[in-house]
Amino acid sequence: MKSDWARAACSDSALCGISKEHLGALIAELAGPWAAAREAEQRERRGHARLRAAGAGPGHQLVFVDRVLVTLVALRWGLSHKVLAVLFEVSASTVDRAVAEVRPLLAARGFAIPDRPGIRLRTLADVFAYAQAEGITLRIDGTEVQVRRPKAHRPGRKAFISGKKKQNTEKATMISDRQGRELWLGAIRPGRMHDATQVRTEGVEEQLRLHPNVRAEVDSGYAGLARDFPGQVSAPPKKPAADAGPSERNFYDYTRRRQSQRRIMVEHAIAEPKQWRSLQRWTGNRDDLPEVIAAIGALVSDRSAKRPTRSKPSTALVLAGSTAF
Numbered sequence: 001m002k003s004d005w006a007r008a009a010c011s012d013s014a015l016c017g018i019s020k021e022h023l024g025a026l027i028a029e030l031a032g033p034w035a036a037a038r039e040a041e042q043r044e045r046r047g048h049a050r051l052r053a054a055g056a057g058p059g060h061q062l063v064f065v066d067r068v069l070v071t072l073v074a075l076r077w078g079l080s081h082k083v084l085a086v087l088f089e090v091s092a093s094t095v096d097r098a099v100a101e102v103r104p105l106l107a108a109r110g111f112a113i114p115d116r117p118g119i120r121l122r123t124l125a126d127v128f129a130y131a132q133a134e135g136i137t138l139r140i141d142g143t144e145v146q147v148r149r150p151k152a153h154r155p156g157r158k159a160f161i162s163g164k165k166k167q168n169t170e171k172a173t174m175i176s177d178r179q180g181r182e183l184w185l186g187a188i189r190p191g192r193m194h195d196a197t198q199v200r201t202e203g204v205e206e207q208l209r210l211h212p213n214v215r216a217e218v219d220s221g222y223a224g225l226a227r228d229f230p231g232q233v234s235a236p237p238k239k240p241a242a243d244a245g246p247s248e249r250n251f252y253d254y255t256r257r258r259q260s261q262r263r264i265m266v267e268h269a270i271a272e273p274k275q276w277r278s279l280q281r282w283t284g285n286r287d288d289l290p291e292v293i294a295a296i297g298a299l300v301s302d303r304s305a306k307r308p309t310r311s312k313p314s315t316a317l318v319l320a321g322s323t324a325f
Contacts, residue, residue, distance in 0.1 A: 003066065006087040010069040017076035017276060022302060027068055030105050034064060037101070061090045067098035071106070074099055075296055078277040106295035111184050112305035114177070120298075127175055127184045128207040131214045138183070138216040139176045139266035142195045143274065144169040146281045147289065160286075162191035170286065172293050173199055176269035178262075181304040185273065185297035188290040195221035208232055217263040234259060273300045 013019050018026070043049060062070070070084045074095075081095040088095070110120030113130060121127050131138050149168045150157045160168040169191030175184040187202040199222070208214065208229050216233045218226060226235035237255045240248045273279050276296045282289050 003088050006089075007066055007069060010073050010087070015076065016069060016072040018072065018299060018303070022299075023068075023072075026299075026302075027065055029109075030068065030102070031064060033105055034067075034101065037105075061094050062088060062098050067102050070095050071099045071102040072299075075103075075106075075278050075292065075299075076276050078281075078283065103291055103295050106298060107291045108294075109298040111182060111298055111301040113183060113301075114179075114181055114305045114307065114309050121184055124184065124186070124202055124204065124207055125210075128211040128214050130183070132211045135213075136177050137262075138214065139178065139180075139263055139269070140173065140199065140216050140218050140222065141263075141266045141270060142171050142173050142198060142221065143270045144171050144191055145279050145289065145293070147191075147286050148283060150286075156190075159190040159192050165191070167191070170282075170289055171195070171198055173202070174266055174270045176266045178265055179307060179310065180265035180268035181307055182269045182272065182297065182301045185293060186290075188293060196224045199225070205229075217259065217266075219263060234262070236260070269304070272304065273297055276300075 010016055011020060011023060016023060039050075060067075066088055070081075070088065073079055073084060074081065081099065082092045085092040085095045110122040110126075112120055121130060127138070130136070144162055144165055146165070146167050146169050147160060150160060160170065162169040162171075171187075171189050171191055171193060172185055173187040173195075174182065176182050187198055189198045189201070193201075204225070205228070208216075212232070214232060218233055218235050220236045222233065223235045223238075226233040236259050237252055240252050244252075273293075273296050278292050279296060282292065284292075
């Protein structure tokens with residue numbers, strides 16, 4: 001099978017998961033960092049600067065465009081590298097190297113934000129600085145990805161067993177705005193860890209203290225966070241006692257529904273990256289999953305950031321750190 005045919009097929013959005021316009025912009029964005037990384041790797045291997053002009057010597061079996069495509073298809077559908085190798089008429093190890101080169105570049109891009117082209121959020125501190133500058137109420141929730149069960153007699157084997165799903169999982173925290181547009185996806189932890197503990201260990205308490213004007217909507221899994229920051233974090237009310245009267249139950253139902261209506265958009269944000277097969281069930285090395293989640297989250301944020309904003313953005317935005325790619 002000719003590689004140009006495989007390139008044409010894999011560049012379709014049904015296979016690579018993004019539009020051709022998005023793909024073209026992504027290739028242009030990553031070409032420079034990829035070339036620089038390869039040059040640095042070769043220089044380190046040689047121990048000195050190149051002796052011949054750039055471009056001399058044998059070419060790559062997979063050109064850069066094909067390397068991006070095989071990485072996107074592998075992320076979107078969890079397709080075996082051996083199958084991709086057959087499509088592009090190369091060895092499976094060549095596809096392995098291509099994915100290992102491109103996927104970190106995708107993960108390092110950060111998360112696009114609405115109405116701010118060129119600015120990307122990479123840390124939790126960036127998210128809170130952005131929310132305070134724009135007056136955004138954050139929506140926070142967790143999602144789980146099923147992973148392979150650790151081998152028997154390994155330390156910490158039970159750490160991945162989710163109390164909710166009763167499976168071996170890893171958790172990620174999603175933060176979105178009120179329109180369900182993804183702002184950040186991270187804080188990867190073993191599935192046994194509680195949702196509130198997950199974000200606490202990522203430093204959410206410090207960010208809430210540093211940004212007292214930021215508000216967040218959460219579900220009942222973050223009730224402890226709402227208790228510690230009552231003026232900033234809103235969680236569903238406590239369920240009334242069994243002997244509570246009708247008025248108290250009606251008030252509880254009304255309050256719970258209203259809070260759920262404000263929070264529900266984060267569930268829509270979670271659904272977008274979960275369309276990618278790799279985040280439905282990850283069968284690869286668990287150590288690679290944080291990079292996979294960051295790569296897919298960055299790609300999804302590119303699309304969600306293009307949705308029109310219903311309110312006008314502020315004129316100034318200062319993030320916690322440098323976000324230039």
